[in-house]
Amino acid sequence: MATVNLCMNPPGTRKIARPDRGRSAPLGRVPGSRCVERPLAPTIGAARDRRGGRGSAAVGVGLLRWIGAADGGSAHGVLHTHTMITATSLSMHFGGQTLFTGADLQLEPGQRYGIVGANGAGKSTLLRILAGQEAPSAGEVVRPRHARLGVLEQDHFRYEDVPILQLVMMGNHQLWEAMVERERVLATEPFDDTRYSQLEDVVLRFDGYRLESRAAKILEGLGIEAGLHPQPLRVLSGGFKLRALLAKTLAAEPDLLFLDEPTNHLDILAIKWLEGFLADHVGCVVVVSHDLRFLDAVCTHILDVDYERVTPYRGDYTSFVARKAEARLRLEAEIARREAEIADHKAFIARFSAKATKARQANSRQKRMEKIVIEELPRSSRRHPGFRFQARRPSGREVLKLEHIDRSFNDKAVLVDVSITVERGDRLAILGPNGIGKSTLLKIAMGLLPPDSGTITWGHETDVGYFPQDHAEALGDPAQSVLSCLWDVCHDEGMGAVLARLGAVLFTRDDADKPVGNLSGGEGARLLFARLSAQRPTVLVLDEPTNHLDLEGIEALAGALEAYDGTLIFVSHDRWFVDRLATRIVDIGPDGVDDYRGTYAEHLARSGTDHLDREAVVADARQRRRRSKKRRRQSR
Incomplete structure (x- = not known):
């Protein structure tokens, strides 16, 4: 992977006078070039300026897709246009299912659009259509020719060996290519000062000399500390890898920013930082999220x-x-009014149609009645899934014993001497400040992560069902079908019963043939809950189970867990969910574990520490930073 020196004049090089911009034809748009709206392969040096012929050097099409005010943009990534996206008569169908029809939308620069709806209603599909990643069944989407698009990626595997900071800097594809080639030009003899000047102009147009500091600031805002920035992406956990990909998308400063569930792997501090970042973003933002706040x-x-x-x-x-x-309510009232009007006409006609003196009026009423159109009250796509959990048999009294658990990452202690004993029937919520190791503790309990020291003992007759934050891994092969994924755990029930289980969590017969890898986050969560239901575990261990669910799904899940007759251990940042379910609170802090038997409201009244209130968490983090700075000053 190329290394880019960000110094204005790298050591051992001469200062190059940049040519007069007025004569630099390659900095304009290549005549006749087409807008490519997806990330391009490296193309620097591959194109020629058609006006200049063979003797004229040119910047590649990848750099010139959008590089400034000459084509309606500005130097730092804001495309000046009145409309960013125009969608006309959009329709989308999957098999026999209609997601939406006849959608006409106009999205403006500087505005932030949230796509909402039930799981499976087509939110992510609409976002992909607007981003140009998926074609609609009908209709068209028009974007400005030179608009730069930023789409949140989910596939971190191809970046595993890339240094984290460098990965984020790669977000602006054109700028990164220019910086890489500029270093190559500097190291090549004879020195090509014309080419260097062209690349230098691109770097300056995108404010490239501040790229490293911007990338580092975004990473820190998303909770990835500076000490990790030089490390390869593989050192991060799955959730933090996705944070790095989010940072990469944000650092590109795109004109059109598309984010699908960006908060799913963020803690409260990172969510608050992202809210501020997006509020200041000058481009157009389109986001899918179930996080109402x-x-x-x-x-x-x-x-x-x-x-x-x-x-x-x-x-x-x-x-x-x-x-x-x-x-x-207005639609229902209008339908009721029209129905009453029809009933009135019918009553008049029935009463007076046989009377000669009223026949003309009755005939007139008949014609008026026939002209009244009553709209069918549309059926909402918002539905409650039918979650149900039942333990196969009672477990032993002592379900899980964690003794003196220690765990560190990169020499930073995360869990220190944590001891917890879970008993049958507990509904235990694990709470604590951000980064304290709540999800890490669940992974250690499940045997997915070894502790540095300590012991884990599961009790007698404990069958454990686990819901990880990244539930894609728990669903197995992404190529297998939804039906096959569920069939694996309950094939002895017969095909009809398995299909009924899928139907209960809102999958249709057509959905049963979908590859698991094509499911939305909410659909994947519902399928995993269907698997857990079929397994009938005596213990449920759930890590942020509400992340991908809509309101109806969260309410249905809470109701099912209330009725569950086994033991529940869970981590959640959803205050309503915790308050409704928890009968025991384990609050992990820097000074140890506070184990309290009672509800979250009772724990809060007793301790005064609210880990689930965003404003309180942000205020606490600021106070801790101030104390840390004060200690550092005093130690000097």
Whole structure:
């Protein structure tokens, strides 16, 4: 992987006078070139300027897709245009299922659009269509020719050996290519000062000399500490790898930013930082999220995918909910009014149609009645899945014993001397400040991560069902079908029963043939819960189980877990969910473990420490940073 020297004049090189910009034809758009809206392969040096012929050097098409004000943009990544995306008559169908039809949308620069709807309604599909990653069944999407797109990736495997900071700097593809080739030109004899000047101009247009500091700031905002930045991506856990990919997308400063569930692997501090970053972003943002507080903090508009339509609303999520409810009530009232009008006409006709003196009026009423159109009240796509959990048999009284667990990462202690004994029937919520090791403790308990020291003992008759944050791994081969994934754990029940289990968690017969790898986050979560239900474990260990679920799914899951007759151990940042379910709180802090038998509300009244309130967490983090700085000053 290339290493780029970010110094203005690298050691051992001469200062190069840049040519007059007015004569630098290659810095304009290559005439006749097409806009390529997906990331390009490296193309620097491959193109020629058609106006200059063979003797004219040119910057590659990859760099010239969008490089500045000459083509309607500005030097730092803002495309000046009145409309960023125009979607006309969009429709999307999968097999016999209609997601939405006739969607007309106009997305403006500087605005932030939240796509909401039930799991499987088509939120992620709409985002991919708007981003140009998927074709609609009908309709078209038009984007400005030179708009730069940023789409949050999920595939971190191809970057495993890339240094984390470098990965983020690669987000702006054009700038990174220019910086890499510029270093190559500097190291090559004879020195090509014309080519160097062209590349230097691209670096300056994208403010490339601040790229490293911007990338580092974004990483730290997302909770990846500076000491990790030179390390390869593989040193991070799965959730933090996805944070690095998010940082890469943000660092590109795109005109159009598309984020699908960006908060799923973020803690409260990182979510608050992201909210601020997006609020300051000058481009157009389109985001899919089930985090209602995040949508309220970020969005200027809501795109509601429901009733097989896409309906835009101005304002945040809270105002959208109120306005949608009002619109539904108005529609219901209008339907009721028209039905009453028809009933009145029918009564008049039945009473007077036989009377000669009233026959003309009755005939007139008949015609008026026939003209009244009653809209069918559309059926919402929001449905409650039927989760159900039942233990196969009672476990022993002592379910799990963790004794003196220690665990460090990169010489930083995460868990120190943690001891917990879980008893049958506990509904135990593990809480604590960000980065304290809550998910790490669950992985250690499940045998997925070894402790540095300590012992883990599972009790008698404990069959454990585990829901990890990254549930894709738990679902197995991404190429297998939804039906096959569930069949593996309950094939003895017969095909009809297995299909019924899928139907209970809102999968249709057509969905049963979908590859697991094609499922949305919410669909994957529902399938994993269906597997856990079929396994009938005596203990459920759940790591952030609400992350991918919509409101209906969260409510259904909470109800099913309340009725579960086994033992529950879980980590969640959802305050409502924790408050409803937990009967025991294990609060892990820097000074040890506070084990309290009672609800979260009771624990909060007793301790005063609220790890699930965003403002409280941010205030606490600021206070800890101030104390840390004060200690460092005093130690000098």
